[in-house]
Amino acid sequence: MPNGNLGTLLQEANHQDGHMLNWPMRHLIALGIARGLAILHSLSIVHGDIKPQNVLFDADFEAHLSEFGLEKLTIATPAEASSSSTPVGSLGYMAPEASLTGQPSKEADVYSFGIVVLEILTGRKPVMFTLDEDIVKWVKKQLQKGQISELLEPGLVELDPESSEWEEFLLGVKVGLLCTATDPFDRPSMADIVFMLERCRVGPEIPSSADPTSLPSPI
Template identity: 75%
Template sequence: MPNGSLATLLQEASHQDGHVLNWPMRHLIALGISRGLAFLHTSNMVHGDVKPQNVLFDADFEAHLSDFGLDRLAIATQTEASTSTSVGTLGYVSPEAVVRGEGSKESDVYSFGIVMLELLTGKRPIMFRDDEDIVKWVKKHLQRGQIIELLEPGLLELDPEASEWEEFLLGIKVGLLCTAPDPVDRPTMSDIVFMLEGCRVAHDIPSSADPTSQPSPA
């Protein structure tokens, strides 16, 4: 792929105050990843290792998923560490996938949520210490009403009165829904595509899975 991976693009953005990636581009990347995963899940396939390194861009910067299916199966059969190969990557793998030693559609959704939050905030999931992670960090700032703190430097120019601001908040909400502790509370990838295409989050999603619905402390 001529334009490399999302990991490289995010790294370049971090060294240029985020201006490599504007909001429309980030939104399209998230939508492209979600469509790819939705297609896999509709075909009864599980990716198993969703992370920025496995999101590649063609000449038009359209996102494509790599490292799944037969390719991953071949790797697993060539190494004794097939279990660790199949559950995902530290920082992106869901808690239940670690416990069970295998991926699922729900764990793919969790990994997508982590990638989504990283894409929006510029924070890598492995940069946190102690008991905090990117999900807890985002929730903490939301509860304090510190939404500006969530913005990756290149997104600080977003106008709070513009539709792009609402799209950013929707992206944060999607990321948190995807990383709900209970896999049952996570939306499907088809639901996520629906949300990111500009529709509101469905009313039947449990409010307990949506931390952004909680009032901020006074």
């Protein structure tokens, strides 16, 4: 792919005050990843290793998922799945239950996607936190303290708290937190996530109290 991967793009943005990645572009990247995962899940295919390095960009900066092998096209029995070499995630992006069971799942994909979304929005890498604090706990702590501006990656500081983009940013954060719920059954489906992120760009029509959990399901 001519424009590399999301990991490199985020790294370059951090070194250049984030100006390469404004809010509309970050939103489109998250939405592109969500749409790709939703298609895979609709075909009963689990990716197993969602992370920025596996999100590639074409000439138009449209996001494409990579690194899911042909073995994932086969629907395996539980016994086959337990002995499969299918990856269950990478450090910092792996769902808690996947790290314990070694089993890839749609719910684990959703968790990994949530981590990527929070990374896209905050510019912080999950693996740079201490053992007692990951990116999810850090985001929740900032929200509890009311220090929402601390969540903003340097290139997004110019967001006006009174603007629709600010509301969209906060809704994006909420989507990331929903995806990283501890209980896998509390996480939304990728189809729901696509719907939430598409609604995320309706701007002024989203009230300040908007919560992704209150949005109707498209399924």
